[in-house]
Amino acid sequence: MTSAADKFWQQTEAALAELSPDVSLRRDDFYSQPDWDVYQMRYTSVDGYWLFAWLSVPHGGGPFPAVIRMPDYGSVHDIVYTPLRERAVVMNPTFRGQRQSDQGFQAQFPGLLTQGIEDLDSYVMRRVFADALRGMDALLQQDQAQIGAIALIGAGLGGALALAVAARRIPVHAVAANTPMALGNPASLKPGLAYPLAELDDYLRLYPTRREAVAKNTAD
Template sequence: MALYDLPLPELERYLPDLDEPADLDDFWSRTLAEARRHDVVVDARPHDTGLRLIDTTDLTFAGFDGHPVKAWVTRPAGSQGQDLPAVVEYIGYGGGRGFAHERLAWASAGFVHVVMDSRGQGSTWGNGAHTPDEGGSGPAAPGVMTRGIEDPHRYYYRRLMTDAVRAVDAVRALPGVDAQRVAVTGGSQGGALTLAAAGLSDGLVGVMPDVPFLCHIRRAVDITDGFPYGELVQYLAVHRTAEAQVFGTLAYFDAVHLARRATAPALFSVALRDDICPPSTVFAAYNHYAGLAGQRPETDIAVYPFNKHEGGQGYQLDRQLRWLRSRVA
């Protein structure tokens, strides 16, 4: 993929107009209040992975409407008597939590690490998932992008983004976690959930979205043929009169709108040849980040000029480890 979006100097100052719904804050306030009526930790039991330097817990927490959501919790072996900082990680589109031994970097670095399962996903790549999507929906194209798209209250990402916020609530409720030092991270869809959690949770110590999805959605649909945004095009090619309704629903879940409500320091990443999450959509979120905070917290963005949607991979994780360590020291 050649460079196809705006030149980097224009991306760095790209600040598009917003189309936030007037009741966005009320919508999310009511949604989260309903979810928080349920005790957040449903079950937490030790899980034997065969690893000797890492302790693992199989966590079930109450997500949207109290639905049970699975997560892996890993931490350095023998550290249960210490209150450690924590990192909540969200998974990319189509994947699930897989095996607990697949993601060990954060626990190896001295953090409690929580990997949230993505409800109703886990059958596109990786090693599977364990959380069904207990929610209704109308007609949908393949994948989850159009599941319940006719109504923001029934839309799939209302459930998944609520799960993301409740994962933060859950880790703060676990023993051996410093509730004041919780960070969130994820790539692609996980990056969108990271920004949603940042905008809808208080007191995070760090926010690390990589090549985030669901940002400046209308522009993404207009400039890339890539999927999952292509699911919206596919849906609208059949439901020809639903354009206003579809984009009206999506406005409640656009990560640019939610990122404006964040207050924590952030480290983004973007790949300039990314044909799945176009660079301008990522910069829209980065440039609008914490726009309602009054004073912008420390923010930075790592730019990978020659990469596609894989972004920085190990290079970005190395940067995250160093960046977050300085935040929680």
């Protein structure tokens, strides 16, 4: 890990430490079932941003294993339909700009991957990784269920977020990342890639003089 990456994570953790997750739960009668309750979960991330997650809690005493499905790149990250909800806590966190976490900022897809990319302080994706960490923190703070072993899953951007959170949070016991987004890899700037990474090439064709800044700000 580079010194710049170390600095990013230190700054991110410091920003998270300044704010309590301030978790709020409201039972959702429509999605709840006889064997589990589903909650609309809200909590605070960096910059005081108010985030949303679905949280499913099985009936019983616990502690329960937990599965966190990290959000992929897109506007909607909906509730998971899985029989695991009968015996495990299941959480579907979102990041800023996704539906129900879009009160202060509505992300554009495509577009989020390069929003503010020319400057480290304005690059939204750096806040997305902070939001993923805060989702894990919120799960551990909620008071509806005792949490046992924790597994993270995700695909694409969700895979990258799952790996990042697993590296930063000790309580994670397992992680399954399907084709994690290679944001920050020099190869991600090559032309001809599929979306969403192709957004980077689109951006560089519009702003060719910013290639060095884009390479640095995605890698750091």
